[in-house]
Amino acid sequence: MSAVLDKVTINGVEVPLIFERETLLPIASMQVVFRYSGSLADGEHPGLAKFSARMMNEGTKSLGATGFARALEQRAISLSAHSGTETFVFELGSLKEQFDKGVSLFADLLKEPNLTDESFKKVQTTTIGALMRKESDYDYQASLLLKKALFEGTPLARPADGAVEDIEALKLSDVKAFVGKHLVLARAIVVIGGDMSLEEAKAFAQKALSPLAAGKSEPLPFFEASDKGRTVEEYKPTEQAYIYFGSPFALRVDDPDAYKARVAAFILGSSGFGSRLMEEVRVKRGLAYSAYGRIVLNKSSSYFSGYLQTKLESQDEALEVVKRVIGDFVKKGATQQELDDAKMFLLGSEPLRNETLSQRLGRAFNEYYKGLGLGYSKKQLELIEALSLEELNAFIEAHPEIAKLTVAIVTAEKK
Structure with missing residues (x-):
């Protein structure tokens, strides 16, 4: 059941x-x-x-x-x-x-x-x-x-x-x-x-x-991510540059368009090999072992974030590639092939995310906690399957704020 x-x-x-x-x-x-x-x-x-x-x-x-x-x-x-x-x-x-x-x-x-x-x-x-x-x-x-x-x-x-x-x-x-x-x-x-x-x-x-008191609850606050787009650095005795980046994402956790965000994030950076960031940063240029980006939708915050590690001498180039990839994604959107591949993976891997009792209970809790209603995950898959490229790209274009990157870098001090 x-x-x-x-x-x-x-x-x-x-x-x-x-x-x-x-x-x-x-x-x-x-x-x-x-x-x-x-x-x-x-x-x-x-x-x-x-x-x-x-x-x-x-x-x-x-x-x-x-x-x-x-x-x-x-x-x-x-x-x-x-x-x-x-x-x-x-x-x-x-x-x-x-x-x-x-x-x-x-x-x-x-x-x-x-x-x-x-x-x-x-x-x-x-x-x-x-x-x-x-x-x-x-x-x-x-x-x-x-x-x-x-x-x-x-x-x-x-x-x-x-x-x-x-x-x-x-x-x-x-x-x-x-x-x-x-x-x-x-x-x-x-x-x-x-x-x-x-x-x-x-x-x-x-x-x-039964040992617990009744107590009191209180509403969870929401915190906006910065859109200032600044870069901060911290210097350490390291031989690698550690680059983390993030930006605001104007979507709440219970928004009806949240499924589009899942598809967009998959194509841009959360799918590993095949994602835009991985292809441009690692596969084509060899600037990092991995490059990742995801959209985080919590009750207390919504934002885009990602990371990569690269050689000290490559950090500026790698960061420029990341900014260009995200900028192009917002302006031009995804391709039909990328959407088809995303659907194939997200729909095809669904049984693996639903195998155990703990997985199913965890999913049901998230549906309830985020205000989506039990059974939303199945509905979300149906929405993803029916999603058109035109709808997806209109959604991506409507969120240019993800290009306003705040960047944090731990690196060695330049001599």
Whole structure:
């Protein structure tokens, strides 16, 4: 059966529930997603959401990190927390016969997370170590530099993991305050499926989330990408130039024309070999091992971005090629052959994106979260199949803003 949207009442709060039954294998899985609880909600503490997720992976106070991990491992249960830009997510999975125990352990984790000084210091030390190692990851540094320039003055300009000084300044009380505010029923969405009935799924959700307070939700803000078209450089002892580029894209995540953006991005830069950027930058000129570009449509932002690495002496030429390719794409659009190839791949590869229960549940969640309605993915494929070259090129021409590139380069200082 396909996924259905329902709701479950927990402690007097109606929580959205997305469910799909899958009886081919005796498995069960559940995701609990908390809205507007990712890095956008860090406030004055960059990196707080991701740090809090790491703390929630430290088990319960009663069992500790080691004891909690052992309780999961003995029953082949997986349970983890992670944080993105907009959401904070728990994932639980196991064989159906062990799922009730997994749900009990999940409830214990929410009831008494191991938010102790000992765990805090452990997570703080490992996080700082990871961030220090990233200081020599120039690809990562270039991506941060782009976000800083593209979304200057907004929470999206800050590194989601924070910087070393941010993590050093964190206190355990900051984590407790974040968890108390964000892990609440008013922000929760349950995504659950497997070898169970809808009523069983609701019972599992009630049991897992019963320790949570009702709490409050709030609307997710939207942040515009810069159209200033400036270039920023950062000098490092590197033998490669790391080039990231981005621009605004005037389309919201739930726009009816979003499927056209998917096709346009595929042709321009997201399809690997065969894309305009890859053909012009690598295949024809050998300026980079790869060149990539994509359109990002989130609830909090919409923008075009891409990247490449090249030799120091080739960075100016490579960047000029990128700008010319994007400019030509906006002015002239795609060819019929490019549209036909894009349709063949996007339609033909659809079964591979829909094979597993987790893939289908993930898709259903995205459809709901982005306000598209369950089943939109199938409708989108029908729209792509019917898309004409004239319609696609009119759409591309209507978005000249993607040529207003902000460029971030990590490179060696010129002698």
